[in-house]
Amino acid sequence: MNKKAPGVLAPALALLIAGNAFAQSGRDYINIVGSSTVYPFATVVAEKFGKSTKFKTPKVEATGSGGGFKLFCAGVGMQHPDVSNSSRRIKQSEVDQCKKNGVDEIIEVKIGYDGIAIANSKKSKPVPLNLKDIFLALAKEVPNPKGGETLTENPYKTWKDVNPKLPDQPIEVLGPPPTSGTRDAFAELAMEGGCKTIGWIKALKKKDKKQYKKICHTVREDGAYIEAGENDNLIVQKLEANPNALGIFGFSFLDQNGDKVQASPINGVNPEFDSIADGQYPISRPLYFYLKKAHVKVIPGIKAFMAEFTSEKAWGDEGYLTDRGLIPMPKKERMRFQNDVKMLKALKDLS
Numbered sequence: 104m105n106k107k108a109p110g111v112l113a114p115a116l117a118l119l120i121a122g123n124a125f126a127q128s129g130r131d132y133i134n135i136v137g138s139s140t141v142y143p144f145a146t147v148v149a150e151k152f153g154k155s156t157k158f159k160t161p162k163v164e165a166t167g168s169g170g171g172f173k174l175f176c177a178g179v180g181m182q183h184p185d186v187s188n189s190s191r192r193i194k195q196s197e198v199d200q201c202k203k204n205g206v207d208e209i210i211e212v213k214i215g216y217d218g219i220a221i222a223n224s225k226k227s228k229p230v231p232l233n234l235k236d237i238f239l240a241l242a243k244e245v246p247n248p249k250g251g252e253t254l255t256e257n258p259y260k261t262w263k264d265v266n267p268k269l270p271d272q273p274i275e276v277l278g279p280p281p282t283s284g285t286r287d288a289f290a291e292l293a294m295e296g297g298c299k300t301i302g303w304i305k306a307l308k309k310k311d312k313k314q315y316k317k318i319c320h321t322v323r324e325d326g327a328y329i330e331a332g333e334n335d336n337l338i339v340q341k342l343e344a345n346p347n348a349l350g351i352f353g354f355s356f357l358d359q360n361g362d363k364v365q366a367s368p369i370n371g372v373n374p375e376f377d378s379i380a381d382g383q384y385p386i387s388r389p390l391y392f393y394l395k396k397a398h399v400k401v402i403p404g405i406k407a408f409m410a411e412f413t414s415e416k417a418w419g420d421e422g423y424l425t426d427r428g429l430i431p432m433p434k435k436e437r438m439r440f441q442n443d444v445k446m447l448k449a450l451k452d453l454s
Contacts, residue, residue, distance in 0.1 A: 130181045131403050133161035137171025137188030138284050139333040140217060140353040141390050144424050145188050148412045151423070156411075158404030161186075167333045168284030175393065176201035185398040185405060189391045190217065190284030190353070195453050208396035208449040212409075212440050214418055216430040218354035218374040219289050219386040221276075222364040226346040230262065230270060231368045234385060238297025239265045240274050241328050243321040252303045257323045277331040277338045278351035288388040289351055293369075295319040296385060339364055354379060354387075355428025379430045390429070396447055413441045 135145055142165040153160025166174065168189040175187035176197055193211070201209060221237070223230060239245050240262065244254040262269035279286040298319035299305040308315040322328050331338045335352040339360045342350045349367065354374050357366055366374050370385050378384040392412070399405050411417060418424050420431050431437070442448075 132159040133186065133402055133405055133408055134184045135161055135163045135186040135188065135392075136166045136174050136184045137164075137186075137392070138168045138190040138390070139165040139279075139335055140190040140285055140355070141188035141214070141392065143355060143359075143427055144214065144390070144429055145186075145392070145412075147423065147427055148408070148417055151417075152404075152408050152411050156404065156407055158407060161404075161408060165333050167280065167282035168287070169282040170333075172197045172200075172393075175395065176204055176206055178204045179206055179395065179397045183395075185395055185402050187393045189393065190388065191287045192389070192391060192453070193393060193450075198450070198453065206395055206397065210394040210396055210443060210447055211450045212392050212394065212413065212444055213432065213436070214390050214392060214412065214429065214440075215424070215432050216379055216387055217390050217428070218379040218384050218430070219285060219293065219351060219388065220354055220357040220374045221293075221349055221351055221367045221369065221386075222342065222357055223349050223367070224342045224346040225363060225365050226343075228270075229365050229367055230349060231371070232269075233266075233370050234293060234297035235300045236262075236266050236269065236297065237293045237369075238295075238300075238319070241276060241322055242294065242298070242318070243323045244318060246301055246304070254318065257325070257327070260327075272347045274327040275329065275345070275348040276327065276351065277329050277341055277348055279335075280330045280332060283333060285351065285353060289386065290320040290322070292386045292388065294322070353428070354430070358428040376425075376430060387430075393450075394444075396449055399447060409444045413437070413444050 142163060145163045149161040149163050152158065168191055171187040171189065172193060175184050177183055198209070201207065221232060240259060242257060245257050247253045247255045248258065259265050259274060261271055261273055263271040278289065304315065304318055331341065335356045338350040338352055339356065342348055342364055357364065357374060372378050372384050374384050379387045394409065416422055418429065418431060418437060422431065425431060
């Protein structure tokens with residue numbers, strides 16, 4: 104008799120345990136965790152779903168994208184979430200962690216697009232920035248101002264130090280913590296976007312990719328960048344209290360708080376519906392949710408909830424999520440992900 108490798112039966116056993124756990128617990132609502140950016144979209148779908156169907160309103164928590172995946176990938180069963188929202192794509196390391204804990208069938212659904220806004224209080228003037236300004240203001244190490252291809256601890260104290268055209272006021276930026284998908288996307292799109300405008304650092308990418316990423320993605324820790332948690336509403340409140348500060352959050356929050364805050368144009372482009380949809384705005388990213396296939400047959404209403412979220416009335420060009428700031432995908436792309444949900448097509452790899 105051939106002996107199977109350890110762990111081969113784990114997924115099937117996990118499914119059996121999950122089914123028994125759900126049956127014993129009687130959990131009859133969907134449990135959703137993850138991105139604070141996706142949170143308002145998931146919440147409005149959950150509320151409409153709860154009011155219009157026989158199922159209970161899903162529970163939605165904003166834990167940050169990274170925090171959500173930690174909870175989501177911890178295992179199958181009633182104590183683990185069914186869905187994890189994310190403002191970035193899942194990482195291979197997170198897929199591997201999921202598999203290690205028996206979560207080996209994950210359905211990936213892109214829900215649309217969002218822009219990352221840099222904004223300040225309407226009590227002040229807008230602060231136009233380019234990607235290089237952002238990198239030089241917020242990176243832990245920057246090119247030595249004295250010249251040469253060397254780095255130094257960030258010496259810039261004011262925006263005017265970074266760029267003579269900018270205001271003579273302290274660099275003070277309120278933004279998300281490392282567990283946030285918004286922070287990951289900001290590092291990749293804004294910080295690295297500015298970093299690679301510096302020729303010798305850009306060239307480093309081919310020679311030493313790890314060092315290149317460390318230079319471009321590492322945020323300074325001397326108080327110029329202030330981690331404001333996963334609550335984007337809190338950032339808006341702090342900007343109102345401090346007109347000299349700038350804040351980083353998703354376009355949907357900018358859109359909902361347009362009476363209090365204003366966006367900084369980035370490379371001369373404002374974060375607006377059309378500029379994000381057509382890719383002109385340089386700090387824009389896709390949004391996702393991830394569904395645990397093992398939970399579909401044991402938690403009431405999951406398939407119906409997914410159908411609501413991926414319906415044209417929700418995420419379509421004229422859907423109710425656009426009123427909350429979601430930028431819709433092209434219809435062909437929406438149909439592909441809608442079909443993945445119907446077929447419960449599991450994520451194969453990250454290619």
